[in-house]
Structures are given as C-alpha cells and as structure tokens.
Amino acid sequence: MIETAFTKLVGVEAPIMQGGMQWVGTADLAAAVSNAGGLGIITALTQPTPGDLIKEIERCRKLTKKPFGVNLTILPAINPPPYSKYVDAIIKAGIKVVETAGNNPQEHVKRFKDAGIVVIHKCTAIRHAISAQKMGVDMVSIDGFECAGHPGEDDVPGLVLLARAAQVLTIPYIASGGIGTGRGLAAALVLGAAGVNMGTRFMCTVESPIDENIKKTIVDASERDTALMFRTLHNTARVFKNAVSKEVVEIEKRGNAQFKDIQHLVSGERGRKVYTTGDPDFGVWTCGIVAGLIHDIPTCKVLVARMVKEAEDALSSQKIIKSKL
Known part of the structure; x- marks a missing residue:
C-alpha cells in the first residue's frame, strides 16, 4: 500500500x-x-x-x-x-x-x-x-x-x-x-x-x-457522454448526456431561462428513480467524464x-x- x-x-x-x-x-x-x-x-x-x-x-x-x-x-x-x-x-x-x-x-x-x-x-x-x-x-x-x-x-x-x-x-x-x-x-x-x-x-x-443497467450504461459510455446544464443559471452541473439533460440544455440555449422552466425535468426524485428503475433516460443523473476510462464492474x-x-x-x-x- x-x-x-x-x-x-x-x-x-x-x-x-x-x-x-x-x-x-x-x-x-x-x-x-x-x-x-x-x-x-x-x-x-x-x-x-x-x-x-x-x-x-x-x-x-x-x-x-x-x-x-x-x-x-x-x-x-x-x-x-x-x-x-x-x-x-x-x-x-x-x-x-x-x-x-x-x-x-x-x-x-x-x-x-x-x-x-x-x-x-x-x-x-x-x-x-x-x-x-x-x-x-x-x-x-x-x-x-x-x-x-x-x-x-x-x-x-x-x-x-x-x-x-x-x-x-x-x-x-x-x-x-x-x-x-x-x-x-x-x-x-x-x-x-x-x-x-x-x-x-x-x-x-x-x-x-x-441498478445494474446504469452501471452498464457508464461502462459503455465514452468521455464525450456527459452534458453541462445550469450554465446560464451559474450553477453548472455535469450529468449524463441523455434525453432529459439534452432538453434542459436546449431550453437554456433559448435564452432567459429560469429554474421554473426546467424544474420539472431536473427533480431529484426523477434522478433517484434512474438508479432504481435502471432507465438512464428517466431523469438527470450525475456522471463524470471519467466514464471513458471505465470498462468493467x-x-x-x-x-x-x-x-x-x-x-x-x-x-x-x-x-x-x-x-x-
């Protein structure tokens, strides 16, 4: 050691x-x-x-x-x-x-x-x-x-x-x-x-x-499979790039986005269910770009x-x- x-x-x-x-x-x-x-x-x-x-x-x-x-x-x-x-x-x-x-x-x-x-x-x-x-x-x-x-x-x-x-x-x-x-x-x-x-x-x-499927999703991901959201709110968060996080980013790109405009997408409960249901697109969930280095469980x-x-x-x-x- x-x-x-x-x-x-x-x-x-x-x-x-x-x-x-x-x-x-x-x-x-x-x-x-x-x-x-x-x-x-x-x-x-x-x-x-x-x-x-x-x-x-x-x-x-x-x-x-x-x-x-x-x-x-x-x-x-x-x-x-x-x-x-x-x-x-x-x-x-x-x-x-x-x-x-x-x-x-x-x-x-x-x-x-x-x-x-x-x-x-x-x-x-x-x-x-x-x-x-x-x-x-x-x-x-x-x-x-x-x-x-x-x-x-x-x-x-x-x-x-x-x-x-x-x-x-x-x-x-x-x-x-x-x-x-x-x-x-x-x-x-x-x-x-x-x-x-x-x-x-x-x-x-x-x-x-x-859930095992989320682990496998990370294993299959590359270093390019994360997204940065909340940039316009000055509270940047790096999350897995999925359907939900992409929608959040698109809403922010329109300009003048407020938290209330995306709150329904980024709720903690939806993120929690990603881990319990195994559905990587159910909500936003955190993931680092180190995913590109992860190849096993x-x-x-x-x-x-x-x-x-x-x-x-x-x-x-x-x-x-x-x-x-």
Whole structure:
C-alpha cells in the first residue's frame, strides 16, 4: 500500500476515498470501500432525516470495522434541509471523518472541529481552497472541471488545479474529478496530492446500490457522454448526456431561462428513480467524464487493489525513466 498524509490522517491503507454521492453513498458501498482499504463515505442527505442517518451509520458499523466518514453537501435549495440537525446526528454518532462540499461550511466546520472530527472540504477553485484552509479544515479535495456534479464556474481542469494547490496550500489535499485508474492515482501523487477521491468509478462496482443497467450504461459510455446544464443559471452541473439533460440544455440555449422552466425535468426524485428503475433516460443523473476510462464492474476490493498496484508500477517506471535522463 501507498502511505501518504491522507492515509495517516484518516487511518486507511490506500490513498483512495469514495466521494459523497446522492442516492449512491449508502452503508453498503461505504463499508465495501473501507473494507477494501480506502475511505468509504455515507452521503448524509441521501437519508431522509437526521435520525435515519444515525441508523445508516450504525448499519455501516455492522458491515465494517474500518474507518469510514460522512459527506454533508450544502447547496442552495427552495426548501433547504436541516443542515444543523444533520451535523448534530454526525457528531452524536461518533463519526471521525467528514467531507463537506458546496457552499461555505464555516459554521459547520467549527462544530465538527470542536468535536474532534477530521474535516475534508471539497473545492472547485484555488481561492476556495485557501478560504477552507483559513477556516481550519484538515484537508481539501481539489475538484477539477472533469468531475461529476458541480464543477464550479471557472472551468479549470484538475491538471492545473492540482499543480496550483501544491504552490499555495500548506495543508494536504487530494485530487477529485477524472480519476478512475492507477495511472490517475499516480499522476495525482506526482502533482502533490495525498490521494484521490472518486465518485463515478465507485458507481461502477459490484457493491454500488444502483441498478445494474446504469452501471452498464457508464461502462459503455465514452468521455464525450456527459452534458453541462445550469450554465446560464451559474450553477453548472455535469450529468449524463441523455434525453432529459439534452432538453434542459436546449431550453437554456433559448435564452432567459429560469429554474421554473426546467424544474420539472431536473427533480431529484426523477434522478433517484434512474438508479432504481435502471432507465438512464428517466431523469438527470450525475456522471463524470471519467466514464471513458471505465470498462468493467469490479468489486471494491479488486478495484482498490488494482489501482494501488497500477500506481506503484507507474511510479516505479517514472523513477527508472528519471535515472536514464
């Protein structure tokens, strides 16, 4: 295994973290990733109430004795969830690692830190990473333009963001977005990251709780099969390119589109049913361009071990090349 600042901080064997994913980050997947040597993550808001989150954490503890964490993503919403109560639940449950994402998490970070919890904040821009560092997070996850979900509005890819992070940050960071192979892990480490965070790649594992047909859809997809919607609303989201996301983008292209014009197309419930029905065109669902690198549906154990071995081989090869120059 590869030891880094990340593996030491959270107590895992492999520098690989499973990202928080709405409707996907359940105890089953989190435990499988942790048992494989990485850091599994339960997505807090997938659970309908803070009480349900506590039950899911308890269920995960029955499936693994290894470290796992919880993701809390803070996004603008018409009826926002009770974030503070989810924070209460996370602290009450004795979670040791939290991934925060989305809007400024400062008030929640303070509570987590007061409770002795390791906080990893996901950022899509260097300026946000610097702000997170100032507010006292332990580590940041640098999320490049390649990622699924919300890549921010700057359109800067991971290759540049990771190199910039090495120049300006004094806390450790991990790479997120576009990672799906051991070569990607090796590249992230060379760029200064202490590990990687993966979402789409872990969707395509045996233990992922989504319908098998969606996994096969990702396997069959290329790096060109995602779409960027909400661009005109300045809340860009990378999703799978299907009939629904294409309609959303066309409505936006007409100009002066408001959220109410597309709300019926992008409801979370429709996205959730994609994962349960196996119909990739039922609603919008997040997917990164890393889909072009995904060609199988392994167990989490096989995936993590394979990535670490590929990374070790790639890093060893790099040393050989350097010695000949």
